[in-house]
Amino acid sequence: MHIGVLGTGTVGRTLAQALVDRGHEVRMGARVAGNEKAVEWAGAGGPLASEGSFADAAAFAELVINATAGAASLEALEMAGAEQLAGKVLIDVANPLDMSKGMPPTLTVCNDDSLGESIQRAFADVRVVKTLNTVTASVMVAPQLVPGQHTIFVCGDDDVAKATARRLLEEFGWPSEAILDLGDITAARGVEMYLALWLRLWGATGSGVLNIGVRTPES
Numbered sequence: 001m002h003i004g005v006l007g008t009g010t011v012g013r014t015l016a017q018a019l020v021d022r023g024h025e026v027r028m029g030a031r032v033a034g035n036e037k038a039v040e041w042a043g044a045g046g047p048l049a050s051e052g053s054f055a056d057a058a059a060f061a062e063l064v065i066n067a068t069a070g071a072a073s074l075e076a077l078e079m080a081g082a083e084q085l086a087g088k089v090l091i092d093v094a095n096p097l098d099m100s101k102g103m104p105p106t107l108t109v110c111n112d113d114s115l116g117e118s119i120q121r122a123f124a125d126v127r128v129v130k131t132l133n134t135v136t137a138s139v140m141v142a143p144q145l146v147p148g149q150h151t152i153f154v155c156g157d158d159d160v161a162k163a164t165a166r167r168l169l170e171e172f173g174w175p176s177e178a179i180l181d182l183g184d185i186t187a188a189r190g191v192e193m194y195l196a197l198w199l200r201l202w203g204a205t206g207s208g209v210l211n212i213g214v215r216t217p218e219s
């Protein structure tokens with residue numbers, strides 16, 4: 001697939017490389033083409049890797065990944081351009097963290113709304129799937145780093161888009177039974193607000209390479 005990864009941070013570079021390693025053509029996007037981190041990644045990433053602006057990456061892509069700072073994601077997606085994103089699956093891995101008052105961060109949107117929903121509202125014909133935001137970058141693409149059975153959540157309004165996201169998760173090594181569909185995009189509230197707990201789990205265990213597993217008597 002042609003995949004546009006919006007974001008040059010740890011998550012963008014980790015996902016972009018994992019996708020290239022699995023044979024996808026990836027264009028990494030930044031506010032401006034020629035971003036230092038994106039150029040470095042594309043230079044080392046091989047023939048399937050390229051870089052450009054958010055708009056370049058979105059135009060190139062069949063599927064887009066939002067790996068931008070959550071507080072700025074709407075701005076970044078505006079720069080990508082509604083016409084470039086229209087009709088496409090957008091995998092949103094961002095968390096709307098507000099670091100302006102230091103640690104721990106708060107959320108710029110929560111309770112009865114979420115970043116995932118805000119994106120879906122602002123770009124009504126984009127097929128938004130929220131996933132992977134509940135694990136650190138290395139675990140996103142290598143779930144086996146966390147031993148045992150553990151869970152990755154997906155949510156979104158479009159079932160076909162969620163099936164596409166599920167296939168990518170499986171390419172990253174998430175077993176089918178680890179992928180838990182929480183329903184429509186309003187479930188993004190829960191997985192984004194989980195960040196408050198994730199940060200405390202990180203502090204309590206001393207490791208960001210962690211995840212939770214959901215169990216029922218049937219599972």
Ligand SMILES: NC(=O)c1ccc[n+]([C@@H]2O[C@H](COP(=O)([O-])OP(=O)(O)OC[C@H]3O[C@@H](n4cnc5c(N)ncnc54)[C@H](OP(=O)(O)O)[C@@H]3O)[C@@H](O)[C@H]2O)c1
Nearest residue numbers: 007008009010011030031067068069070072094095136137
């Ligand atoms: N770090 C993790 O392990 C982890 C795990 C789960 C979820 N997440 C979420 O994944 C996302 C990416 O995280 P990250 O740590 O890789 O990177 P990040 O530092 O949170 O975000 C970097 C990206 O955001 C863009 N950006 C920043 N301010 C912007 C603005 N005002 N307007 C437009 N774009 C702006 C940057 O653009 P330029 O490239 O132009 O500088 C860059 O591409 C975040 O939402 C984070 O909460 C992170």
